[in-house]
Amino acid sequence: MRPVQLGLRLLAREWRSGELGVLLLALAVAVAALSGVGLLVDRVNRAMLLQASEVLGADLRLQSPRPIDARYAQQAQADGLQSSATTALLSVVLRGDATQLANVYAVAAGYPLRGTVRISDQAFGEPQDTHTLPAAGEVWPDSRLLAALGANVGDSLSVGAASLRVTRVLVSRPDQGSGFVELAPTVLMNQIDLPATELLQPGSRASQAALFAGTPQQTQAFSKWLAANKQDAERLRDLREASPEVGNAATRATRFLLLASLASVLLSAVAVAMSARRYVQRHLDVVALLKTLGASSRFALALSASQLLAIALLATVLGSIVGYLAQNGLLRALQGLITTDLPPPGSGPLFMGLVAAVLLLAGFALPPVVQLSKVPAIRILRRDMTAPKAAAWLGYGPAMLSVLLLVLWVTGELPLALWFSASLAAVVMVLGGAALLLVQGVGSLRGRAGVAWRYGLANLARRRVSSVVQVIAFGLGLTALLMLAVIRGDLINSWRDSLPASAPNYFFVNIPPDQRQAFADYISADQGEITRLLPMIRGRMTAINDQAVAQMHFAGARGEAFAQREQNLSWSDQLGAGNRVTSGRWFDAADNGKPVVSVAVDFQESLGLKLGDKLRFDIGGETYEAAIIGFRAIKWDSLQPNFFLMFPPGLLDNAAGTYMTSARYRPTQSSTIAQLVRRFPSVSIFDMDDLLGQLRAMIDKAVLAVQSVFVFTLFSGLTVLLAAVQASRDERRYESAMLRTLGAQSSTILAGVLVEFAAIGLLAGVLAASIATLGGYVVASQLLDVPYHPDPLLWLGGVLSAVVLVCLAGYLSTRSALAQSPLGVLRQG
């Protein structure tokens, strides 16, 4: 008989004994956690790539302040790519006497190559996708522009020298950006009409873009050609560059979810190791017999390995089904956070589940099974003979290697993998130390209690290592859940409550310079309190100490983002509330008009700047260079207008820009905001109460998603508990039979067992609630700077649920061992 055949036949029979159930469960939970989260992450990441191409409106986008060479499009066509073009410029749009500065967006046929333009039939109407463009002689303004001009569909608007008829209302276009201040009204028109507008004159400030799209291979090849042939001033953006803008937060969030699922996988590994040890114990005689009958060590190993592999496959199937369902649940929890339509689940994460199950078995179960195959045949006659002990490196090496491989695979980078492993090890050590102290403390109480209590607590102390492992395993998941509950409930409320009643609740941006006084007067007249009005201009940092930023590399995504994106710049002689100079100094009167700049600490740290560094900026086509005079720490939650980069007055005053401010403002009537919009149509208004509400909802959803992942961790903790119970099963059977022989009632024995498990649940609950409270305090005092009041419900709920869960699992798993007849058990010895 082939070993695989025999192994599977034995497995089918052994299955009924229930001994393999824990191993299967532990693996299935690990697979479910990893594949469930993996499926979601995979879908989100693929959606991010799709969305990134939508943000570009293409796969490749070449931007230039000057007209773009036509040979690029010719080359693209020759290479089989699609191409299109856009021109963006700021211009006043008129309807009769009404005027409004608008972003005029002229597009060529084929636009957008990726993503969809959305329109409606009337201002603020129901949006719908369209695959057409404004025809020649037509424009599609957005609702805000129509409202500001008092226009409707069917009216004509003057754009430059051309008169164009409104046929649709623009709702959104894929490449419109999502920045705070890019919300100027837009009008979409056909590029055919652009010459008639006469807006595009030599030297006029327009942003041109050429769009290209094709297969990934075509795109990659063309991207290389373009990079080699483009002008220096032309900027090439691809998916990789666009992804961070849309996907950074989501990618980071989903990666965190994957790490959270890893905690569950690693706990399951502990259960796998414990179950494997039990498996080896139960198979010592089988292997010895097979060897006596003439089987080789290799045969014995192949037999066990085939059994484990079969369990891994079954666990993968079960775990993947649960993972798939969990992924749907997670998606529901994250609804609203993930706004794009996700592509359907791929098969990659399911494969990941299988690999995880095999890796766990290879790392944690295979080493003892290899030793099992070395059991000498003589064991058949001498029961004291067992498998030879493996060298320490062989026992722990594969386990550590498989954990590292798993962590590395999930995180995708070595530093994060090491950081995660080290953090987890530290948490386990802290939990372990605390659990050991608690177990010892509880064990010492046993002299002061009745029989059942003494029996239960004595068991806890006697199986000390096992008890500590169970407390850690169960406590880890519970700690995470309670900590998240603290963050979700208490901390966000505390932070919101800590904001002074006078904190600004509105932000106003895009205030035209000539209207700023009128605007401030308007708000004041309506009992509003304006903080300070600051100018705001857009500029790109092009060089640091004469080195081009484009050629520099910065540590971290934030540094890269700071370096790449356009900055909002301002100037003032006032430091501003909530600003503190950390080094260097703030401007004095003598600095007026001088090329100096004050930089926020966040910006400084991300780019590694130091005092005296010279920063060069391109502001509206003109070059400015300024030396860093000082660094500022900014208290952002003061909700005051603040900028990373501040200049002294007199340097940038001539650069075109707008103003912004924040205000404590309670409009006297609900209609006042609408009047404000009509009075100052170009001003964009942000209601902080709305934003905070949205933030709260987003955090709630994110926390809920993370919590649901940690539910897997809790289940993994339970599998560890089951594995531990299983390991002590023979001992428990014997003890229970002995006690009953001595006259103990079943209820006494049961009470003893419940005391043991209740104590484990209690210790895990107390540990988890303590750590969650401490964590809450640290986050509150160090990160949010708000007072933190521990929630008694957290303790009650955490401890009670831990006791109930552990008792229930413990009772169910020991029940059969306690119910066996004393005679039968004692005969077996």
Add this chain to the structure above:
Amino acid sequence: MDLNIVLEAQDLTRKVSSPEGTLTIVDHISLQIAAGETVALVGASGAGKSTLLALLAGLDLPSSGRIWLAGTEITTLDEDARARLRAERVGFVFQAFHLLPALTALENVMLPLELVGRDDARSAALAMLQRVGLGPRAGHYPRQLSGGEQQRVALARASVTRPAVLFADEPTGNLDTVTGESICQLLFELNAEAGTTLVLVTHDTQLAARCGRMLTMRAGRLE
């Protein structure tokens, strides 16, 4: 070596370490057993009978000395080579039966045949089960069989490969007198039919008396 000798031991010693120091379990034993012979190993508990049996069967290696089994020196073979030799030339019957609980009676008997790759494992095993009177119970699992029936299955398993040597360690030790007697009867019948050499460890003097030769052990030595 005499061609008729199927099992030979030369100056066998087996020592083990214990907390009390090194113990000599088998002390300079030499013996020869001819093909078809039936030999009983008797002696008090702890005399070293089972250890000698394990050494002769190649389950364990001696601290010193040499053993030849069916013409092969097993003391120079590694664990797997000795296992191969056992599969082809040796049968075992144990006091505790040692059936695999997950396999039926038939599957248990098939096991040694399958380990040597016999294609007729099922039919040969079934024939042997019928020979020991358990044909109708071939599909039963060990837990569904009585102690005597389990030992019959074990006898069928030991004999089905027609081994050169059958080793039996207290084959009736776990059975009542009547059942033990019937198992004993069956053991000798099977042995006679196949012409197998039988090496038997027992406390039972009546059983030992039925063997052609009785070797008595005391403190690791043959008397």
